[in-house]
Amino acid sequence: MSLENLLQEARTIEAFDSAPCYFPLMSGRYEVKPGMMPFGSCLSNGEADQQVFQIDDNFNHYRQAKLLARAERLSKYYQICNYSKAVAGAIARLIINRLTQEYPNHFCCKKSIDNTWIFYSRLTKETLYLDADWELQQVQGSAVFPPYASILDALALQMQEDLTVICRTANGSNWLSAVHLCYPNHWSAEAKIGKDFATIHAPVAGIEKINRRADAIVNTMIDHKPMVRFAWGLSTDTRLNHHPQAPSGISLSQWRGRNFDPQHPKLYLRIERQVIWGLPEYEAALFTIRTYFRDCGVVKKDSVLRSKLHAAIQSMTPESLVYKGLAESKASILEWLNKV
Template sequence: MSKDYSKYLPFLTGQYSTTPGIQKLDKAETEFNRLVFQIDDQYELYLENKKECRQESIHKYYHQSNYKPQTAKVINEYIINQLGSEHPAVYELKNDRFCNRKTGESFGYNLGTGVVDSDHYIDLFDALCNQVQEDMAVFQLTDESDYLTAVHLCAPNHWSPGAKIGKPFDAIHQPVADMEETIKRYPLMLQSIVKLGSPFTRFAWGIATDIRLNHHPDAPDGADQKEWVGRSTVSNDESIFVRVERQNLIGFPETNAFLFTIRTYHYSIDELAMSEKVQLWEAVKSMSPATLNYKGLNEIFPELERRLK
């Protein structure tokens, strides 16, 4: 990534944690960091990944479950307005028509129905998700529970959106190691996000042995499953990366829902400063055996130790 853009290293605390760590987005230090949707010099790479997912099967990466029309309308309207506000030089929005000046793509839409005048996309949410580097998901809250109502995920980090759609927050995160305390408190957390509305941001991170964005657990036809999964033993001359997710949460009290955006970044551990390597190693060492296993680090742990100590 260009030096002109932000570098996110949440492991610099020297401690791995599954706590939410949510902060108000408008408190970020720079204008770029306060953007919900960021555009950088890897824009084309991310859109190419989404194109490849669509060519494989968009229904593997885009799912809905009881997605209420009013929620869909509010979410789509927010995305359109936010893109126009944050990047007016890139996105032209006029007379129910969306134009992406970077790609040259243009399509009309009906905000009320979510219909888009393009055979290329399923609906308006699908079309909008393909204009940005971020992946997106929508959670719907009800009086009794909550559930993942829509997800457009082309850079999954070893989980399947199809396996999570329609499920509540606690069931979605049940496989995640050391999440017990967060799961206990999650209903109040989700309600607060929706009620407060204003964007929040948080970060999640792990270790990867490649920089491929798409790590859906099921390899595409013709791909070797073990090689696709990665996280295997690496030799001295192979790279290891920190994979970081910048996650934004925007609440919509009028529909009792929130939008969740995910943007993935990769940083080679060999290019980290010595002080950053020290903190990364401290954070890895702080992981429980269950977390090391969940994140697939057991095989590469010795090589991590050699490079970071």
Template sequence: MHKACIKTSFLDTVCQQVRTTEASGNSASYFPLENGRYEVKPGLIPFGCDLGNGVADRQVFQIDNNFADYREVKLAARAECLSKYYQTCNYSTAVASAIARLIIHRLTKEHSHLFQVEQQANGKITFHSRLSAETFYLDANWQLLSFQTNGKPIFPPYVSILDALATQIQEDLTVICRTANGSNWLSAVHLCYPNHWSAEDKIGKDFAAIHSPVPGMEKINRQAGGIVNTMIAHKPMVRFAWGLSTDTRLNHHPEPPINVPIQQWQGRNFDLHNPRLYLRIERQVIWGIPEYEVALFTIRTYFRDCAAIKKDPQLCSKLASAIQSMTSESLIYKGLKESKDSILSWLG
């Protein structure tokens, strides 16, 4: 068990909920249940395809009115215990530099009014975020030398450029690497919005081992080498994952912070008499850098209010059908085994 001294205000932040897509005003909106079935498959879509969100669909990093709340959740997770949410394993300087360059390039390309980068004659780099009012000073290898904040201390201080960059965005980050002989492993993960899985448990594992707990992954895992090759060698792609939650809390680490009851923390307790239900959607972008045998995998979490979905007969029917299509094993994995009937009754 991680030990920390956590004040009430800190606990409030750790347990903070964020606004739904419907309530946020300018969030991208997705509904990855169009065929009305729950399926475990790669479901890869070419990056940049129009999915109804205009410019946002062409962005790796989507920034909206929820940014401040998302950032507060990340800062709270880091303050609780950084190693619980950020891990690396055989994460070489060359790979770390390539990933940092990619993230900074995309941020300055997609949001030039919010992020600026300047490379000096000696090769050193300055990167500034107007969103956080933070400035980062990097060496010629794109590694963090120092940083300046807007006066509000960062605790613990940023320990790497990946840690620093992850706190400027609304996505979680993972990095998968591959050796010349084809073996692969999760080499870095910054996961402050975990959906019932942990960085500490997955770091260093290969694709098949990471996904082995997921029911229905057996066929995909037999093709793990080919999938990793697609992630690294092919053009960027997007995929979606979804589940149901009874809150809009981003951080559902398997281990709750101290002083938080496990029943309160898990967030999968549907009450038919006081129904609160949300579609938790992950937009995952996969961006390979083949010259380094590495891929960046981003995870952006959104919540859609099922009370709003329920008012749309077509969407409601597809959601109900998808829940009904789940196997018993998938229902258990998604935390829906006990509440399936109540949820379907409420959806009508």
């Protein structure tokens, strides 16, 4: 596994004509809030706003990043905990139904006479054979190593999203039951699996008010109609994988990034589009994370966007600046943004 591949960067949305374009800081404030809106809300991206999964011309790079992550150590990026067969089947069915509805040219799924399923991806040329409970039985056309561990693992490699599943018990407690996170933004699947919403988010600066309503938020995720929300931060590269633990052979400082150099400025908005799809009959919800990058060198050419970004950074608390890795570079970033 070459270091060059591990450090390879994704292209920004400016490189594509058809990529969805989001700017979730039009308020000009950095805010820690649920910010959930109805799924399918018009955000000026046409059909893409109606899709759970967003596939674009960057697909091959995103898949390669997942393949490299899995090859490094699958358990570093994929974890399950008390993930029941019923929930796993319901999540697989939901994902397959959405993929085939949203991209009939890319995916198809056929039911066999014995109630088994055959799912085919024209993007990866892989055929997944599932039993009547939507469990993975066999794969054709795949040279993936290590072999797929489950249907969730296999489906995650057909898309550009990371996936998490949160579950709820009869008494109202909740836990992270599955996570496939090959594009981590400085957090770890192994550290979060099995924990409840409040514990998972405890390190987030400014989360205290939200965490006091953690159970109510999880209930909303599971019981309400599908929703979408956005999160954002700043990075000095466009590498998808920023796991807190560096791969073997790469120094932590090189791997971590977030080193803004005013002499050679590189700055990007790292934007996450997150879709929450509740399955109340299974006491669970699917939570998808789609990562995009926007070049701040392009953003700052737009006076409105530049002022919003400047104001949002300016509004960050000292604790948020530390959490987002901007404490040391805030002043130089703001100065650079002002230079048009």
